[in-house]
Amino acid sequence: MSEEKSYALEIEDLNVEYHVDREVVHALNGISFRLAKGETIGLVGETGAGKTTTGLSILRLIPSPPGVVKGTVKVRGEDISTLSEKQMEAIRGNVVSMIFQDPMTSLNPTKTVEYQIAEVIRLHEKCGKKEAAAKAGDMLEMVGIPRDRGREFPHQFSGGMKQRVVIAMALACSPEILIADEPTTALDVTIQAQVLDMIRELKRKYKMSMIMITHDLGIVAEICDTVAIVYAGRIVEYGTLEDIFNHTAHPYTAGLFGSLPNMEDRTQRLKPIPGLMPDPTNLPEGCAFSPRCPNASEKCRTQCPALTRVEGEHFVACHLFKEE
């Protein structure tokens, strides 16, 4: 990947294991990517692929035990694994923020919305209660909620508005990196459109770098600059939007597109990927996708393919591709 760019985030060979009972869950198996300043990367994959684990590792929020984290995560060039818990607290919410899928579980039902946003500001910036409350009001307005509604409690807001509140909270200290974990999955489609529109606007205004965790390729097409397709804790394909959508290289990526209904021709039959994602406690030898892959060879079943360059910034981890 080109060297002149400056990176907000660099992840190298990230491995996360959970030691539960007598089993080891291999959640992440060597994830590496870099996020350039002001860019948005989409982490795409199905349930259990390791998308959220990646997000949590960046904030060092993986509970340990049972979690074991290996590899390096650099935020603004600084390796966070060497930081103390105190230093880490200064990063969370201030430099790197995360939005979760379900807004209700990330809000405190007993505190007003304004209080909860102001709390973040007071933790990270030296300012009084009044000043923090005023800034919380500004944040609410920024996400399109009248500031006088700040006195209300989360249950008085609808789902879309709660997600806006969570976004306001995440952005209160103008973080450089925003990790959005399925931020619109729990929302209705017209509300999703509103929230996505707002995220895009805020990203442009504050030149934030963003990690968009999603299973929805439609959202990726609208928001992201680069895409990493994650399968069984590994990146199997990485590239620009153009690379992934128009020059799909990995059979899993192709399978994801084939599973989606064709909007042009509704009679066209869906082409699902047969089988299931492998059990993370018992990953197959070789390529993790090989049991579901229509073209898997003997080599695929024994050797795990490494990410190799297709062209420019487009990488794929597939033996079949090399052979072509």
Next chain:
Amino acid sequence: MADVLLEVKHVKKYFHTPKGLLHAVDDVSFSIERGKTLGVVGESGCGKSTTGRVVLRLLEPTEGSILMEGQNIAGLSESQMRSKRREMQMIFQDPLASLDPRKTVGQIIEEPLRIHNIISGTKERQNRVLELMETVGLARRYYSTYPHELDGGRRQRIGIARALSMNPKFIVCDEPVSALDVSIQAQILNLLEDLQKQMGLTYMFITHDLSVVHHFSDNIAVMYLGRIIEMAPSDELFAHPTHPYTQALLSAIPVPSLENRRERIILKGEITSPINLPKACRFASRCLYATERCFGEEPELTEIAPGHQVACFRQDKADAKTV
């Protein structure tokens, strides 16, 4: 004449709440031809699931009639309804919540056969269960496993097998694939399609996912605050969405392609409360084209093209433009 299996006429379902009467379903009429699929779409709270439940009389309609092959089931007694339900089954969104965690897969699928006394011999019943499992693509080895041991896709297959055990004519599918990953979602949709072809099933397919509904349905009804605001054949609806809400809804789908990007219509505000509704168009407060008339009068569904009905005053003007 079209062979209509189910006809729903002026069905209403109101709930009493401390704040007033909640109009969950408010005067909904539609019909489904035998062997076809009606997709019902709308956002949370629009009344699509309530409509599905009322059609099966899992909820009693406040008003209106539900004609299954010409017979009004809204007037049937409890015991008459029980035998009628064999013909009318349901597949639920969250298979884990709708499957008994203490029963094995075999027991779950067998239960309706036993309760409805369809097959009396134990051995015969077991054979029928295994046959059903094969139909929905569940391997025999899962006969004695429990639902929690299986993944979402297989659990949904159990739900489908259970619904099929009654040899139904009509199935209400309430968000059957919403909880599943895309690759599994496609497996289940293909299965439902195959079953429809093999057994001549009629579906009412309730979902919030517009690209799925387009793929899966012959006709689509769009609901907003308890009413059908537009209804048309699938391709017609996607080619000529006419109600401003349908237009906004379709434009809001994130398209997984870098070409054919559409202009977004971003709606202001959110769905309002279905309690104590004013006599006005329910969409008026969010509508880009609302006029004074929309706030004082409620539009009725009117046909604008063969099979295409819209409840909007503006459509008169739209017609005038195209002529």
